[in-house]
Amino acid sequence: MNRPGIDVPDDRGRVGLDRAGRDLTGNPSVIVRDVELTGAGWHVLRRTTYDYRRRDGHWSSEQRETYDRGDGATVLLYDAERGTVLLTRQFRYPVYVNGHPDGMFLETAAGLLDGDDPAAAIRREAAEELGVTIGELIPVFAVWTSPGSVTERVHCFAAPYSAASRTSAGGGLAEDGEDIESVELPFGAALKMIETGEIADAKTIMLLQWAALKEVLDIDR
Incomplete structure (x- = not known):
């Protein structure tokens, strides 16, 4: 056959x-x-x-x-000196068709491994999506977010960033249909956006809460 x-x-x-x-x-x-x-x-x-x-x-x-869909990796980029986090905003049709108001989703930079090890993959994705060249990379945890039906395991990292590490415009790969906006937020504001539903992405919520528990950033800034 x-x-x-x-x-x-x-x-x-x-x-x-x-x-x-x-x-x-x-x-x-x-x-x-x-x-x-x-x-x-x-x-x-x-x-x-x-x-x-x-x-x-x-x-x-x-x-x-x-x-x-293969395994993936994601990273919470944070600036401890200024008390900010750097996220992406992009259109996600699956959430749009399932009740999200406009499908414009706030989340940490992420992508599939595509044959790379998790650290190499997330360095690639951070550069493509946010224009950030990652130095120190902190492994946080690896999770299955939908174990009833999806095999994907997401390797979650955190990494500091600064103005100096933003080495390109980012925005994603046009040939892959990506149109990604970088969104810088005060850490405290990002946490409040979990409560309001403005941030509703599981991996992003977990990493923001990890940062709060570990006191990586000042929650009051």
């Missing part, structure tokens, strides 16, 4: 996309029986059938769909 993404390369040159998960052995209470490729556009949608042993010992057959 000549099934794109399985037997023959798809538009992105990928094959064997139905193999993910078939060799998992970490949990003896889970036995993967079948993996069906149901969509392979830019990212990959799979339907997996597996046997699951419940806590009472009973085995049941389960089926789940997973959306695989």
Whole structure:
């Protein structure tokens, strides 16, 4: 058979996309029986059938769909001297279609790893989106933000920035359809925007709250 993404390369040159998960052995209470490729556009949608042993010992057959877009990285850029954070604003259609007023989303700079290690990936994204050349990079945590359906793990970092580290205009890559605005906010104002819903992005909220808990910035500025 000549099934794109399985037997023959798809538009992105990928094959064997139905193999993910078939060799998992970490949990003896889970036995993967079948993996069906149901969509392979830019990212990959799979339907997996597996046997699951419940806590009472009973085995049941389960089926789940997973959306695989690869892992990502994000960074909270902060200026401790001036008490500011540097965020992005861009149009996000998925939030727009699901109730966000205009889809213009405030968030930390972020992107997919695309084969890079997380630190290299976020240095790349900070330069492309915000024009910032990162020096010191602080690993904060890695999280799954939608574990019921999305496989992506987001590697979260923080990094100081200053006027000297803003080495280009940023704005994202036009060839990728990006149109990204840089937004500098006082740290205290950014935290208040979580309460008002003006900042509603999970990774951004977690990193801002981490900065508050660690007292990385003065909350009153």
